[in-house]
Amino acid sequence: MTLTIALSKGRIFEETLPLLAAAGIVPAEDPESSRKLIIGTNHADVRLVIVRASDVPTYVQYGAADLGIAGRDVLIEHGGDGLYQPLDLNIAKCKMMVAVENGFDYQNAVRQGARLKVATKYPKIAREHFAAKGVHVDIIKLYGSMELAPLVGLADAIVDLVSTGGTLRANNLVAVEHIIDISSRLVVNQAALKLKYDRIQPVLDAFASAVPA
Numbered sequence: 001m002t003l004t005i006a007l008s009k010g011r012i013f014e015e016t017l018p019l020l021a022a023a024g025i026v027p028a029e030d031p032e033s034s035r036k037l038i039i040g041t042n043h044a045d046v047r048l049v050i051v052r053a054s055d056v057p058t059y060v061q062y063g064a065a066d067l068g069i070a071g072r073d074v075l076i077e078h079g080g081d082g083l084y085q086p087l088d089l090n091i092a093k094c095k096m097m098v099a100v101e102n103g104f105d106y107q108n109a110v111r112q113g114a115r116l117k118v119a120t121k122y123p124k125i126a127r128e129h130f131a132a133k134g135v136h137v138d139i140i141k142l143y144g145s146m147e148l149a150p151l152v153g154l155a156d157a158i159v160d161l162v163s164t165g166g167t168l169r170a171n172n173l174v175a176v177e178h179i180i181d182i183s184s185r186l187v188v189n190q191a192a193l194k195l196k197y198d199r200i201q202p203v204l205d206a207f208a209s210a211v212p213a
């Protein structure tokens with residue numbers, strides 16, 4: 001029985017390598033240099049599929065992958081249908097924040113009950129955050145480079161991931177509100193967990209034992 005694990009390139013792949021190693025799994029190729037989308041491992045019956053970060057939950061939900069690793073941001077936006085989420089892996093850590101252009105008085109705008117234009121790749125997280133605060137917003141869905149939006153008048157604020165804050169600073173933006181802490185989680189297809197339990201449970205245990213502090 002083949003075990004298929006969905007991963008995205010970049011930081012998630014890099015930070016997952018030690019977890020895979022703890023489970024005795026070593027990829028046969030580096031997805032950064034290989035153009036292959038299916039990457040074998042040192043086990044003939046374990047393979048990795050390389051997909052967009054935001055597509056990982058979908059591959060696992062439909063059983064095209066048995067396991068996957070996805071950010072909490074991506075999982076909230078996806079909704080989590082059909083996914084078992086047994087483990088916070090404590091990798092790819094960052095924060096979901098509200099940010100505005102330097103000089104924009106966000107707190108005052110909120111106090112005044114202004115209707116805010118908010119640009120984001122994360123409409124669900126943004127909508128829920130502002131609804132809970134009772135702030136009226138128009139959400140503008142973007143697919144990247146949210147930092148640009150307030151600078152050119154597309155939005156008053158953005159909802160985006162922040163780690164060091166370097167990108168915000170470089171673009172004259174400031175974080176004004178913390179929404180949630182983000183890290184990546186292991187997700188498992190619910191049917192696969194039952195059908196391939198003997199294959200999957202040892203991987204879960206190995207990952208759990210190797211989660212960074």
Ligand code: ATP
Nearest residue numbers: 010011052053071072073074092093094161162163
């Ligand atoms: P794509 O670039 O394909 O649109 P993406 O930008 O979501 O996808 P990454 O930038 O690799 O892909 O981010 C993957 C995951 O890593 C995100 O879903 C998030 O959970 C986490 N992440 C994003 N930015 C950071 C960051 N600056 N520091 C730490 N973790 C991050």
Ligand code: MG
Nearest residue numbers: 010053144145
């Ligand atoms: Mg990115």
